[in-house]
Amino acid sequence: MHIQEELSQRHVLSLTVSNEAGILARIAGLFTARGYNIDSLTVADITDDHAISRITIVTGGPPKVIDQIIAQLDRLVPVHKVTDLTENGPFVERELALVKVAGTGEDRIEALRLADVFRAKVVDTTIGSFIFEITGTTEKIDNFVGLMRQIGLVEVGRTGVVGLIRGKEPN
Amino acid sequence: MAEKSGADILVECLVDLGVEVVFGYPGGAVLPIYDALYNHPTIKHVLVRHEQGATHMAEGYARSTGKPGVVLVTSGPGATNAVTGITDALMDSIPMVVITGQVPTQLIGTDAFQEADTIGITRHCTKHNYLVKTPGKLAEVIHEAFHIATTGRPGPVVIDIPKNVQIATAPYAKPELKVHASYHPQTKADAAGIDAAVEMLAAAERPILYTGGGVINSGPQATALLRELAALTGAPVTSTLMGLGAFPASSDQWMGMLGMHGTYEANWAMNQADLILCVGARFDDRVTGRLDAFAPNSRKIHIDIDRSSINKIVEVDVAVVADVASALDDIISLWKQRGHQKADLTEWWARIAGWRARKSLDYAENGTEIMPQRAIADLYKACQxxxxxxxxxxxxxxxQMWAAQHFGFDAPNKWLTSGGLGTMGYGFPAAIGAQMGNPGSLAICIAGDASVQMNIQELGTATQYRLPVKLFILNNEYMGxxxxxxxxxYESRYSNSYSDSLPDFVKLGEAYGWTGIRIEGPQELEAGIRQMLETPGPVIVDCRVAKLSNCFPMIPSGAAHTEMLLDPSQVEGVMSDEAKALV
Known part of the structure; x- marks a missing residue:
């Protein structure tokens, strides 16, 4: 007998939650306990009084599983609202990355040229290295990092995705 | 405003919330609370022998009275011992509040003596949990905890209180109920769902009501409405293990339990129905059998207060997110308003009569051994x-399955069993808790020789509080x-399932001050049961039953409702790896 894998779809979920101790563990733990995937997760408080946080989760699964994830998240007492941006779109999603690249001579110039194409900013430099700051979709950052890998990628730090529904209505 | 210690605030809140009984066990980190409970005029504390016992007693108390069960245990091992019962309450939606002591706040995270990360450990086996770091927050947390435990889909809530928070003082006034703005369970159904449900019910030719524990959790009104809906539609009614008693077993419309050890007629009716109305049940794997063969030609309506239960396992045509009583009330009102009449279900009932004629609960007797089914049936008769x-x-x-099959329940809250988690060791403490909450009732635990030993230490608790519970052990010397x-x-390779070195249950009971009775053969059965019921005080019965009886009917794992085994002759003794791998 062999274990069979199911096909998976990428979804971006946006949650508002009470900003209280353990909330992140509650959400992350729900994903592990029920066998759901987290591709990325970001969290920060978003109100003046720091009472509410927004959590953006990129997850994957068949449609039925995505529905379950939303229903299960909604069941947690401190969760105010769960929005599936992928279902309720169109929406904007952005990720920020810091990309450290080392190299000299032609590699260094090529790195700068590519950074220009991707509208990445240089935020640190030494004689033998740059740190680029780049924002964009996950795909754009993947592409940029892929190119830098051929030039002399040292390391990458990424924030994970944040997203909002387009237009004037709240998520 | 007068200042009170955290421990006094807690006790005052419990009194305000109407708590009469607390099941608990003292220890270092709850000493201040125990001192506040010392000689308390209204709160009775039941001293258990193991914290797991306290949680199951609280569950038994809650399930039989409809009130939340309350547990008080110390930090570290006290809390970890309670985890099984907390998880059990989560799976079976039992309202329970568990108060755990914790090491003082300044020691949290230092691996202090009897420290455990109770909040971390119980985060995913509670409906919600709290660590209270200041006595000023305590009152509002306790009130919110009881509210959350008892509303929506009920469940266990843990409140972890560090020892210094129990001793420190804060100004106290009886708090207003303040609940998380994000907590608002939907109890009233959307009109569209009710409308669709009524029309589908009216048009159905082969309807069946598939009911569960949610009917009982919803309260007595829900059970009354279920009976009314059954009368209005004339549909057959089946139930999960957790829902037994919500619909009277004595009714002509009662089909018996469905699922793995359900009746032939209930499972075939589910399979052949054109409409399934699921009321407060959750399409558990014990109920559905093989999913792709589950009720293949039916439309399905699902009433559940928990949205996450809907479409979790089986996709339904109509979702009704609501409290059962509210939804049934809406359905019945609309049914009457539209002037719907009971459909002619003669043909459907004729088919059901054919399935019933298989008499799937029958068993063979040999006159020399007590068949366990006979022991339950005789117990039922004697109880009546x-x-x-x-x-x-x-x-x-x-x-447990034989009891579900052969004991008839006509009223809710009279059948307490561990359904979701399947916790051996649940029943005996649950009987003690039920007896505590229902002093005038006859509380009987039907046990097996193996599972009764999982919380056998609670014999002492029943003795101490003079609780006349009856412990009826079907002893077949196996984890049956x-x-x-x-x-x-596994071709009868009985790996570690023989109950070796069993205690003498009669002597064991007597050692704790119980009356012990042994029933050894069919000729002793009736008199032994009568003696148990007539003896005042707690009684333990060692009823020796046939050792190798199997529980039929049975849907083997990986099989469909239509592939039930009815008797031992159908057993092959081997199974495919795919079937073996299922739970």
């Missing part, structure tokens, strides 16, 4: 003859259900 209010609890295993699966799946 007493005219008393009877509450039955069970442990987990074959005896494990042995049955080994017989069906």
């Amino acid at each position: 003859a007493t005219g008393k209010d009877v509450i039955i609890t069970t442990e987990v295993g074959q005896h 259900m494990v042995r049955q699966w080994q017989e069906l799946t």
Whole structure:
């Protein structure tokens, strides 16, 4: 007998939650306990009084599983609202990355040229290295990092995705 | 404003919330609370012998009274011992509040003596949990905890209180109920769902009501409305293990339990129905059998207060997110308003009569051994003859299924069993808790020789509080259900399922001050049961039953409702790896 894998779809979920101790563990733990995937997760408080946080989760699964994830998240007492941006779109999603690249001579110039194409900013430099700051979709950052890998990628730090529904209505 | 210590605030809140009984066990980190409870005029503390016992007692108390069960245990091992019962309450939606002591706040995270990360450990086996770091927050947390435990889909809530928070003082006034703005369970159904449900019910040719524990959780009104809906539609009614008693077993429309050990007629009716109305049940794997063959030609309506239960396992045509009583009330009102009449279900009932004629619960007797089914049936008869209010609890295993099959329940809250988690060791403490909450009732635990030993230490608790519980052990010297699966799946290789070195249950009971009775053969059965019921005080019965009986009917794992095994002759003794791998 062999274990069979199911096909998976990428979804971006946006949650508002009470900003209280353990909330992140509650959400992350729900994903592990029920066998759901987290591709990325970001969290920060978003109100003046720091009472509410927004959590953006990129997850994957068949449609039925995505529905379950939303229903299960909604069941947690401190969760105010769960929005599936992928279902309720169109929406904007952005990720920020810091990309450290080392190299000299032609590699260094090529790195700068590519950074220009991707509208990445240089935020640190030494004689033998740059740190680029780049924002964009996950795909754009993947592409940029892929190119830098051929030039002399040292390391990458990424924030994970944040997203909002387009237009004037709240998520 | 007067200042009170955290421990006093807690006790005052419990009084305000109407708590009468607390099941608990003292220890270092709850000493201030125990001091505040010392000689308390209204709160009775039941001293258990193991914290797991306290949680199951609280569950038994809650399930039989409809009130939340309250547990008080110390930090570290006190809290970790309570985890099984907390998880059990989560799976079966039992309202319970568990108060755990914690090491003082300045020691949290230092691996202090009897420290455990109770909040971390119980985060995913509670409906919600709290660590209270200041006495000023305590009152509002306690009130919110009881609210959350008892509303929406009920469940366990843990409040972890560090020892210094129990001693420190804060100004106290009885708090207003302040609940998380994000907590608002939907109890009233959307009109569209009700409308669709009524029309589908009216148009159905082969309807069936599939009911569950949610009907009982919803309260007595829900059970009354279920009976009314059954009368209006004339549909057959089946139930999950957790829902037994919501619909009277004495009714002509009662089909018996469905699922793995359900009746032939209930499972075939589910399979052949054109409409399934699921009321407060959750399409558990014990109920559905093989999913792709589950009720293939039916439309389905699902009433559940928990949205996440809907479409979790089986996709339904109409979702009704609501409290059962509210939804049934809406359905019945609209049914009457539209002037719907009971459809002609003669043909459907004729088919059901054919399935019933298979008499799937029948069993063969040999005259020399007590068949366990006979022991339950005789117990049922004897209980009815007493005219008393009877509450039955069970442990987990074959005896549990036989009890569900052969004991008839006509009222809710009289059948307490561990359904979701399947916790051996549940039934005996649950009977103690039920007896505590229902002093005038006859609380009987139907147990097996193996599972009763999982919380046997609570014999002392019943003795201490003079609780006249009856412990009826079907002793077949095996973990019977494990042995049955080994017989069906592993060619009768009985790996570690024999109950070796069993205690003498009669002497064990007597050592704790109980009356002990042994029933050894069919000719002793009736008199032994009568003696148990007539003896005042707690009684333990060692009823020796046939050792190798199997529980039928049975849907083997990986099989469909239509592939039930009705008797031992159909057992092959081997199973495919795919079937073996299912739970």
